[in-house]
Amino acid sequence: ETEEDSQMYKSYAEIVSSLPFVDSWGTKLVLYNGLWAIDELLPGIIAFRDHFKARETDIIVATFPKAGTTWTKALAFTILTREVNHPSSPTHPLLGFNPHSCVTTLEYLYMGRENLMPDTDVLNESPRLFATHVPYSFLPKSIVESGAKIINVSRERKSTFVSQWKFYGDIWEDGDSDSLDLEKYVDLFTSGISLYGPDWVYRAEYTNASSTNSNLLLLSYEEMIEKPVENAKKMAEFMGCGFTDDEVKLGIVDEIVKLCSFDNLKSQQVNKNGRSFSMIDNKHFFRKGQAGDWVNHLSPEMVSKLEKVAGKDNGQ
Ligand code: A3P
Numbered sequence: 001e002t003e004e005d006s007q008m009y010k011s012y013a014e015i016v017s018s019l020p021f022v023d024s025w026g027t028k029l030v031l032y033n034g035l036w037a038i039d040e041l042l043p044g045i046i047a048f049r050d051h052f053k054a055r056e057t058d059i060i061v062a063t064f065p066k067a068g069t070t071w072t073k074a075l076a077f078t079i080l081t082r083e084v085n086h087p088s089s090p091t092h093p094l095l096g097f098n099p100h101s102c103v104t105t106l107e108y109l110y111m112g113r114e115n116l117m118p119d120t121d122v123l124n125e126s127p128r129l130f131a132t133h134v135p136y137s138f139l140p141k142s143i144v145e146s147g148a149k150i151i152n153v154s155r156e157r158k159s160t161f162v163s164q165w166k167f168y169g170d171i172w173e174d175g176d177s178d179s180l181d182l183e184k185y186v187d188l189f190t191s192g193i194s195l196y197g198p199d200w201v202y203r204a205e206y207t208n209a210s211s212t213n214s215n216l217l218l219l220s221y222e223e224m225i226e227k228p229v230e231n232a233k234k235m236a237e238f239m240g241c242g243f244t245d246d247e248v249k250l251g252i253v254d255e256i257v258k259l260c261s262f263d264n265l266k267s268q269q270v271n272k273n274g275r276s277f278s279m280i281d282n283k284h285f286f287r288k289g290q291a292g293d294w295v296n297h298l299s300p301e302m303v304s305k306l307e308k309v310a311g312k313d314n315g316q
Contacts, residue, residue: 159291
């Protein structure tokens with residue numbers, strides 16, 4: 001780390017310490033330019049925004065947390081590297097590494113928190129594949145200006161909320177997510193306070209940007225669940241590596257979908273016992289993997305709050 005770097009991080013840390021904050025979701029969230037972020041992560045988010053140099057050939061998976069990041073990383077990685085890593089190979093990287101170890105989340109990289117990288121040499125060449133949770137307005141200018149490709153996945157709000165509530169309960173409250181008071185968290189979420197929230201701002205920014213940025217692909221978790229093959233094809237086409245007729249005939253797309261399926265990834269040893277981030281066990285990234293699980297958790301009042309949130313959109 002150079003002297004300049006440490007000065008830079010010091011100035012970011014000073015910004016962070018002056019921001020409004022709340023203690024929630026098992027952590028400290030600070031409000032910066034309309035974005036709620038974990039205080040310790042915000043310097044990485046700002047450093048990424050101000051310093052990352054995108055290439056035109058970069059591909060960025062952009063998701064709200066719990067909207068399908070792990071799955072989309074797995075699919076994009078497998079699609080992009082299928083010539084070197086055949087999806088049915090017994091040594092495919094996804095059988096030994098969690099998808100988060102295969103695709104770097106850029107703001108974590110700027111925090112220096114990324115670890116356990118497999119051999120991703122192929123991805124150091126163009127095209128590079130990365131991910132981020134930041135809203136569109138926080139993307140580095142170079143991503144938008146270079147014409148780098150962005151794949152945004154959105155998920156219906158109630159399911160995203162339940163998934164976040166379960167996840168943070170599991171990782172921060174010792175495996176007992178019900179100890180995070182559900183009602184309180186519905187109120188926090190619907191007042192915009194969640195990681196990378198408000199979720200309606202996040203959603204609106206990517207949706208609006210898609211009308212002017214032709215390098216932005218919008219996908220939905222629910223549609224991916226319903227039509228995985230079709231969505232994998234759409235993704236490949238957008239990434240500039242569409243499937244050939246021969247590949248389709250040989251069943252490569254189905255193999256990719258199967259490799260990246262919830263049941264297959266969840267059952268891998270690395271995802272049962274491994275760890276990709278310093279604090280998080282991989283198993284927490286695989287909970288139920290279904291559309292609409294919120295029906296099992298939310299009362300009619302909670303549903304109504306989440307659907308009417310701030311009157312901004314319907315959360316689809
Ligand atoms: P649930 O909590 O509803 O089960 P993220 O990857 O953005 O953290 O999102 C996690 C959500 O995606 C969790 O949802 C998780 O179970 C689900 N998920 C993880 N891998 C998946 C896969 N391969 N296919 C479908 N859903 C997956």
